[in-house]
Amino acid sequence: MLALAFRMAPPYSGSMSDMLQQASGKDRERWLAGESDMGRRIARHDWARSPIGSLSRWPQPLRTLVDVLVNSTQPMFVAWGPHRVLLYNDAYAGILAGKHPAALGQDFLDVWDEIRADLAPIVDAAYAGRAVHMDDIELMMNRRGFPERTHFAFSYTPVNGEDGEVAGFFCPCNEITGQVLGERRLRFQARLDERLHPLDDLEALVVAASELLAAEIEVPHVAYARIDAGQRYMLVKGEWGDAGIAPLKGRYAFDALVPGFVDALRAGRPVIVPDTAAEPAADASAFHRGAGAFLAVPITKDAEVVATVLVHASGRRIWSEADIDIARDMAGRVWSALARARAQTAAKETSERYRVAALATNDAIWDWDLQNNSVLWNEALFVTHRFVPGDVEPTGDWWIDHIHPDDRERVDMSIHAVIDSDKEHWAESYRFRRGDGSYADVLDRGYVVRDRQGVAVRMIGAMLDITEQKRIDAALRAGEERLSFALDAGGLGAWELDLQTGELTTSTHCRENFGKPGNAPFSYADLLATIHPEDRARQQEAVERAIAGQHDLNIDYRVVWPDGQTRWINVRGRPAFDETGQPVLIAGVSLDVTHRTLADQHQRLLIDELNHRVKNTLATIQSIAMQTFRHEDGVGAPPEQRDLFESRLMALAKVHDVLTRENWEGARLRDVVLEAVAAHCGGDQAAFTVQGPDARLAPRIALSLSMALHELCTNAAKYGALSVADGQVSIRWVVEQAGDGRCLRLVWREQGGPAVRTPSRKGFGSRLIERQLGRELRGTVELRFEPTGVICTINAPVADPGTIAPATLPSVK
Numbered sequence: 001m002l003a004l005a006f007r008m009a010p011p012y013s014g015s016m017s018d019m020l021q022q023a024s025g026k027d028r029e030r031w032l033a034g035e036s037d038m039g040r041r042i043a044r045h046d047w048a049r050s051p052i053g054s055l056s057r058w059p060q061p062l063r064t065l066v067d068v069l070v071n072s073t074q075p076m077f078v079a080w081g082p083h084r085v086l087l088y089n090d091a092y093a094g095i096l097a098g099k100h101p102a103a104l105g106q107d108f109l110d111v112w113d114e115i116r117a118d119l120a121p122i123v124d125a126a127y128a129g130r131a132v133h134m135d136d137i138e139l140m141m142n143r144r145g146f147p148e149r150t151h152f153a154f155s156y157t158p159v160n161g162e163d164g165e166v167a168g169f170f171c172p173c174n175e176i177t178g179q180v181l182g183e184r185r186l187r188f189q190a191r192l193d194e195r196l197h198p199l200d201d202l203e204a205l206v207v208a209a210s211e212l213l214a215a216e217i218e219v220p221h222v223a224y225a226r227i228d229a230g231q232r233y234m235l236v237k238g239e240w241g242d243a244g245i246a247p248l249k250g251r252y253a254f255d256a257l258v259p260g261f262v263d264a265l266r267a268g269r270p271v272i273v274p275d276t277a278a279e280p281a282a283d284a285s286a287f288h289r290g291a292g293a294f295l296a297v298p299i300t301k302d303a304e305v306v307a308t309v310l311v312h313a314s315g316r317r318i319w320s321e322a323d324i325d326i327a328r329d330m331a332g333r334v335w336s337a338l339a340r341a342r343a344q345t346a347a348k349e350t351s352e353r354y355r356v357a358a359l360a361t362n363d364a365i366w367d368w369d370l371q372n373n374s375v376l377w378n379e380a381l382f383v384t385h386r387f388v389p390g391d392v393e394p395t396g397d398w399w400i401d402h403i404h405p406d407d408r409e410r411v412d413m414s415i416h417a418v419i420d421s422d423k424e425h426w427a428e429s430y431r432f433r434r435g436d437g438s439y440a441d442v443l444d445r446g447y448v449v450r451d452r453q454g455v456a457v458r459m460i461g462a463m464l465d466i467t468e469q470k471r472i473d474a475a476l477r478a479g480e481e482r483l484s485f486a487l488d489a490g491g492l493g494a495w496e497l498d499l500q501t502g503e504l505t506t507s508t509h510c511r512e513n514f515g516k517p518g519n520a521p522f523s524y525a526d527l528l529a530t531i532h533p534e535d536r537a538r539q540q541e542a543v544e545r546a547i548a549g550q551h552d553l554n555i556d557y558r559v560v561w562p563d564g565q566t567r568w569i570n571v572r573g574r575p576a577f578d579e580t581g582q583p584v585l586i587a588g589v590s591l592d593v594t595h596r597t598l599a600d601q602h603q604r605l606l607i608d609e610l611n612h613r614v615k616n617t618l619a620t621i622q623s624i625a626m627q628t629f630r631h632e633d634g635v636g637a638p639p640e641q642r643d644l645f646e647s648r649l650m651a652l653a654k655v656h657d658v659l660t661r662e663n664w665e666g667a668r669l670r671d672v673v674l675e676a677v678a679a680h681c682g683g684d685q686a687a688f689t690v691q692g693p694d695a696r697l698a699p700r701i702a703l704s705l706s707m708a709l710h711e712l713c714t715n716a717a718k719y720g721a722l723s724v725a726d727g728q729v730s731i732r733w734v735v736e737q738a739g740d741g742r743c744l745r746l747v748w749r750e751q752g753g754p755a756v757r758t759p760s761r762k763g764f765g766s767r768l769i770e771r772q773l774g775r776e777l778r779g780t781v782e783l784r785f786e787p788t789g790v791i792c793t794i795n796a797p798v799a800d801p802g803t804i805a806p807a808t809l810p811s812v813k
Contacts, residue, residue: 038089039070041101050105051083059162065170075175077108078159080168084108084123095175097143114142126156126169136176146274146318151180181322182374182394188216189329189376196337205337206238213309213330214240217323221245221291221312224334225252227298227305231266234308237338245291245312261296268305268451270324271296275316293317297327299335303452307335321372363462368396368446370419370456375399384465387435404431404439415446419456424448432463441467495573496587497524499547513569513590515561532558532566539571547575547583556593568597667702669695669744673731676709680717687722692733695744695798704776705746705794708769712748712792720790721753728752735798743779744798750789758785 048054052062062080069076069089077088086108093100096111103111112119118139122132133155141150154173161167192212199205210222221241225234225248234257236248254262264271273294291312298308309331311323364381368374373396381387392398403411407430418426426446431439446461493510497503504527508518514530516522531539535557546553553573558566573588669692677688697705709731713722721727733746750756759766766783769792774781779796 036070036090038093038104041104042066042070042087045105047105050085052081052085059167061159061161061167065159069170072172074172076170076172078168078170079108079123079126084168086111092173095143095173098145099143112141114147115139122156123169126158127166129158129166131158132156136180138180144318146316148318148320150175150177152176178395179393183389184216185322185326185329186376186389186394188212188326189333192330192333196333199337200341202338202341203238205341206334207240209330209334209337210238210240210309213311213327216326217311219311219313219317222330223248223310224307224331225310226307226335226338227265229304231305236310239310241312248310265296265298265305265308268298268300270298270328272319272324274318277316293319295319295323295327297324297331299328299331300451301335303450307331309334325369325372325374363464365462366399366446366460368399368459368461370396370458373397381463382435385432385434385440391435402433404433407431411444415459418446419448419459422454424450426459426461429466440465441470491591493590494587495590496585498585499575499583500585510590513567513592514559515563515565515567530559530561532560534558543573543586546573547586550575550577553586553588556597567592568594667697667699669697669705669733672697672702672706673709676706677713677729677731680713680722687728689728689730689732691730692746693735695733695735697798701777701796701798704773708773708781708792708794709748711766711769712790716750716753716790719754720756721750724753726752738797742798744794744796746794746796748790748792748794750791753789755787756785756789757787 043055047058052058058066062078065078066087069078069087069092072089073091075089075091075095077086077092079086084107086103086106088096088104096103099111109116109120109123118137122134125132135153137152137154139150139152141148152173153176154171157170158166159168159170192209195208195212196205199208206224210224214220214222221239223236223239223241225236227234232254234252234254236250236252239248241247261271271294276291276294292315293313295311295313296308297311298305300306309327311327362380362384364384365378366381367376369376374394375396375398376394377392381392382389400408400412411428411430414428415426418424424447426448427444429441429443432442434440442463443466444461444463446459448456449458449460451457491509491513493513494507495510496505498505502524504522504524506522511520511522512518514522514527516526516530528536528540539555539557542553542555545551553571553575556568556570559569560566570591570593571588572590573586575583575586578584670690673690677690680687713729716722716727716729721729728751730749730751731746732749733744736743736745770781770783773794777794777796779794781795782793784791784793
């Protein structure tokens with residue numbers, strides 16, 4: 001028995017009239033004539049012969065308490081007066097079972113004489129004015145003609161009479177036997193699994209399981225028997241018991257057994273014998289062996305009985321559903337364990353796969369016994385859905401009650417529709433209340449197990465938590481909506497071409513880009529038909545190159561709308577490949593760039609016109625210069641000055657040509673250098689070495705650098721390395737990180753020329769290089785006259801986006 005833990009509370013003072021409106025006159029007995037059976041019984045009872053006297057003389061506190069309990073659906077009773085006279089309601093009558101209705105008006109402790117030792121201290125405490133609350137008390141009751149282990153939760157509240165003294169106590173209670181037995185069953189299953197798991201020997205496994213079952217249900221003997229596939233005999237594989245029961249181990253032919261016993265086993269029904277002495281057929285059975293009570297619980301696999309557990313009690317015993325359930329659990333687990341032992345390797349592999357799958361999915365796996373409305377859950381229910389074992393009732397009602405109220409009726413109807421039909425599979429999505437009160441979105445699936453008659457007896461399933469998946473799906477939908485909004489806002493149409501089937505999927509805006517209504521069918525053949533005939537081959541070649549080269553597609557081409565308009569469309573895409581490297585699709589976006597293309601064409605026309613006019617201007621300047629420098633009668637500039645001016649003008653024109661090719665958006669450094677030195681290479685290209693990474697320069701920097709290189713080349717040709725046959729010039733540059741930006745470092749170095757001396761004065765060319773170039777580049781220029789040759793070092797920031805490309809050019813000789 002559980003130790004009694006008392007909780008102290010102040011006694012109930014006065015009447016309970018503040019809870020219910022008091023009645024008067026004839027209305028006082030109105031509650032005794034209502035729908036309550038116990039109300040009518042209390043009204044008819046001869047109370048005048050009882051210790052509490054006739055009903056009309058009852059004190060108001062007692063009348064109020066009776067009013068409360070008669071109209072309540074919760075089990076309640078009142079024990080009144082020194083003789084503890086018992087009054088109770090309809091719900092408590094169910095707890096009394098066979099003691100009802102004789103218990104009405106009797107001494108409470110006499111009614112429960114078999115548990116008087118347990119209840120008397122609690123009753124004494126209540127009459128002493130101390131309230132007692134019990135969450136769980138175990139009581140061995142005898143209310144149906146046999147001892148029965150029960151569990152209750154209740155409160156005893158002292159009630160004062162009209163004289164202010166304790167006159168009795170009031171008790172609301174609940175029987176929690178089912179919940180406790182369900183938890184006990186789960187604990188037994190866990191202990192059984194733990195005990196059987198490491199065992200491989202068949203007999204040792206059966207003996208261990210039999211010993212556990214015997215201890216759990218307090219019997220002296222348990223045996224396990226396997227039934228052959230043809231159901232011709234039964235083989236007792238192992239047993240556990242004391243000396244009072246003769247051993248059963250051996251083989252028993254069904255033909256030699258009692259027909260009723262065999263028929264029940266073959267049908268999968270338990271054989272329940274509470275008293276072997278009272279049943280002649282039990283005496284004839286080979287399995288009772290002097291036991292006072294006998295129980296055989298079969299288990300079935302694929303609608304065939306495969307094994308049974310045999311249980312013996314020393315004396316007469318009424319077998320409970322809990323005993324049968326636990327015996328069935330033992331038999332089923334022994335069967336599974338024996339199968340595992342017979343195929344240990346295969347079972348271990350299966351167990352490992354199941355374990356990994358359970359960890360990967362976090363499915364809450366459930367086993368619903370439809371005959372007993374009991375549900376077993378695996379550990380995932382507690383881990384994933386935040387329950388503790390005491391919070392989970394092993395019933396189908398508990399499960400249904402935890403479904404969201406808005407989903408409950410739909411789920412309950414759908415699952416029973418499958419159970420009541422001949423279907424096997426069920427699936428529903430709903431919201432399930434977790435242990436912390438929050439709701440999880442779940443996908444629940446179940447399989448119905450039916451007996452030979454097609455009646456659903458069991459349902460096994462798995463409940464998958466899809467809360468996170470639904471959150472991700474919602475986020476994806478929101479992202480797709482944002483993407484669609486962004487595409488529409490930018491005039492972009494989305495498309496995807498399946499390279500295996502040729503099927504083209506397009507958005508509304510994409511179809512509109514090609515001149516088709518947003519809801520019109522649009523195949524890849526339709527797309528090709530809209531492309532201008534002069535651009536069609538180029539478009540197909542671009543797609544094929546992108547797929548073959550596994551790079552992005554980016555192409556502009558013309559399309560002809562149904563109304564005859566010609567539009568320019570920019571199409572960008574990226575191919576996708578499977579694990580073998582085969583292309584499976586290409587997808588991307590389309591954009592109507594007609595206005596941009598026409599504007600670019602107009603801009604190009606203007607630039608070409610400007611370039612033409614600049615060249616004409618430079619030609620005019622050259623003509624004027626030539627007229628100015630011309631010698632007439634010994635008057636005019638020397639020829640060498642005329643040649644120098646002309647060469648500088650030509651250098652400016654050449655770098656202008658480089659910029660013109662790039663639409664004045666910039667120029668490649670390598671092109672600027674090669675154009676500057678080209679005129680001085682002559683037939684000896686070995687005179688120059690040009691090396692450095694490719695870099696793109698702004699127009700301002702390109703012009704200034706070109707003029708500086710021209711001056712360096714001119715000076716080298718006159719006085720330096722280029723003035724002799726073996727002289728060489730190297731032009732090398734690097735791009736370095738400088739603080740938060742990057743810096744171009746270019747070095748001009750002459751070798752093999754005449755010895756160099758620092759000039760006494762600087763000419764125009766030197767001043768152009770050191771001063772003008774430094775200002776234009778926003779950097780520094782250092783010109784050194786080393787004996788071995790001139791060295792010019794140029795440092796200039798290059799912070800423009802896309803200025804530097806990573807490739808390194810080979811040396812140019």
